[in-house]
Amino acid sequence: MARGLLDQAARAHGGRVIAALAAKFRDLDLAEEAFAEACLAAAQAWPQMGEGGDGEPRDPAAWLYSVAQRRALDMLRRRGVRTRLIPDPPTPPPSAEDAMIDDARLIPDERLRLIFVCCHPAVAPDARAALTLRLVCGLSTQEIARAFLVAEPTLAQRLVRAKRKIAEAGVAFEVPGPEAWPERIGAVLSTLEIAYAKAHEDAAGAGQHAGYAKEMLDLTAVLAELLPDEPECLAFAALVRYAEARRPARLDDGGAMTPLSEQDPTLWRRPLIDQGEALLHAAARCRRPGPRQLQAAIHAAWCARASLDEPAPWPTVLALYDALLTWRDDAVVRLNRAVAVAEVTGPAQALAEVDWLDSVAFRDFGPFHAVRADLLARLGRGGEAVAAYDRALALDPAPAERLWLERRRGQAAMR
Template sequence: MSRLLDQTFRDAGGRVVSALAAAFRDLDLAEEAFAEACARALERWGDAPPADPAAWLYAVARRWALDRFRRRATAAAWRPDDAPPEPTPEDHVMALDQPIPDERLRLIFVCCHPAVSPDARAALTLRTVCGLSTVEVAAAFLTPEPTLAQRLVRAKRKIAEAGVPYDVPSPDRWPERMDAVLSTLEVAYAQAHADAAGDGPHADFATGMLNLTGLLARLAPDDAEAQALAATVRYSEARRPARLAPDGAMVPLTEQNTADWSPALIAEAGRFVARSAAISHARRAVPGPRALQAAIHGAHADRATTGLTDWAAILGLYNLLLLQRDDPVIRTNRAVALAEVEGPAAALDALLCIDAPGWLPLHAARAEMFARLGWDKDAREDYDAALALGPSSAEALFLKARRDRLLPSAQRWGLRSARIRADPQGSEPFAS
């Protein structure tokens, strides 16, 4: 794939597929049409690409889809949509002044329809709207790829059989879909956040999720979790300028220079947090998981003004979060905070109890704790395991640098750690 086509695929692929799906009411057809347009682009662009590559792909894909419809036996049963009603304020917010209508948020709501099983809603959206590969989606949900692929097939079939309308439902129907919509945006943003250098295939998700979370927060002004997710994305993006060292290596949060953080994005995040808290307070509701995550990011952001990180408060927030969302991601992040409060031994005890084989952040966190305890052999094994899982370029440089600081020999620590790995609750506890 040429560089231009590759860039267009990443920047506009989700919008093109979403617009095609909205027009033809067929997810499979939309994906096939877009793939056909990309194939034709490879043949025809050459040294004279179109002035607007995204619009060219959309036009070619739409013509191909129309031809496909005409060749189908069911062509007579299909007709274009009726003339649209007068645009609503929501329509004006979602409108985009360019040849390809931005139907991403609309299609996200379609994929998150209650007719689709809960375990497939976010996964289908990430695959269809955001363009993640099946391998990437499976990794994001810590699910075997064949299992995930079967879920996607069943979900698309369910949408077709149930005749799910390709429209954003009225706000009173949003609660039944909102959690899946927010989960989709969370995972999509995580793909961009993991790429500190911003040179990976999903780097554009960072800007896209800033826009979409802000849009959703405006469309759902009384949804505390929508406000909280918008805050979290802004807190994270505020730190992006500080996430890369001069040598291109990732800089972990605790070592970032807060002078490089964006005060404007932090302030904007704070307003979303305040709105989320006000909604929960008015409803006498406990903060949801995304509100707690936003509070954790806010506690880290306070270091820009206080110079200190309140790790005890952060650990307390993670303890509350575990009551609502107990998964390997939260447990691993909590262990990192636990290391700052109770020491690396307590953190390593917690990490060794997490069952998420082949998950890169877990290996990296364990390696860090082993290294702090002087168990260099075990640290090296986990660093090597993390590097073998294909991290982004910036993260790979960071992991290699940490691994190379280890002593080449620490055999006795490795033997001792092997015994405790086999029985983490045994009689030979870690020493701080």
């Protein structure tokens, strides 16, 4: 039992704790190693807590941080470099552990600081987002490799090189001044997009990255406040609010995922939609269009729907995807666009466009196989659809998505 609690705590709090350690000790490898040591200590100590010997500390994040901080200091003593460390000023009362318990102190400030560090221009562009996703968001190397459609060993090499470059360049562990934001903000936003996509793909909000959806509301609020004249920041903050507003309608009564076109808009959280509207309008007033504004506009088109009696906005969504291709012509955008093509033009044309995409790059990308399976089923090609659903299911989707895929597979098998 305690082992399961530790695994859950490590997934939920690992990114936060590593971010705080890295900000304090200015050493990414040290932060990761110290956190791993803290997890080993927890595996020994936590089973002894509680009356039944299967407990955990009052605040797992604070416990892990406190132990990891001590382990980091021990490692520095062993390395003989503690005299060269320039730590942050001493934490005033309350204690450091109490401060860690207060999420307002740790999130989003420490995490945002490390995001900017990882997105420093000294780091290669293809490694900035990957490094942030690994250290700050706690995604595994395999998950990041799948998100970038690259081989896992290739991604691992990028991470090693990126951390070495940060150490060699002496990058300051701080949120840079406004003059440095333009050269980093693109990488910061790209990173947050991927991290949020991992949280959003879990409709039930029960997976290991589910907590990041809530934290993203906080992070994007801080970014929007820091950069009120940066339309892409405002638009991404709007997108997150539109998407999170729909979360109450994302599961059916059986716990399966509900596709967006079938969600009951009366269940959506209107205050978040209103916040998204205000942010997207503020972005438009900047008169500097960009891809994230178009992405947010796609979400806005859906959130304008008041009930299931209103037609789904597929023609508007397709037009917005067509415009988005002029800014961001990549395989994932084309895959999402194909879903709209199927509704406006028909599944045959959509399947032709999906099959034109690089199936090798999409080999481990579940949504590709799910979209393709749906199109094949709608064209009456049941056997091929079942095979495509099996490919999607083999990639270990989240529970709600698995239920939906299994249901659709069963329907395809009967055709």
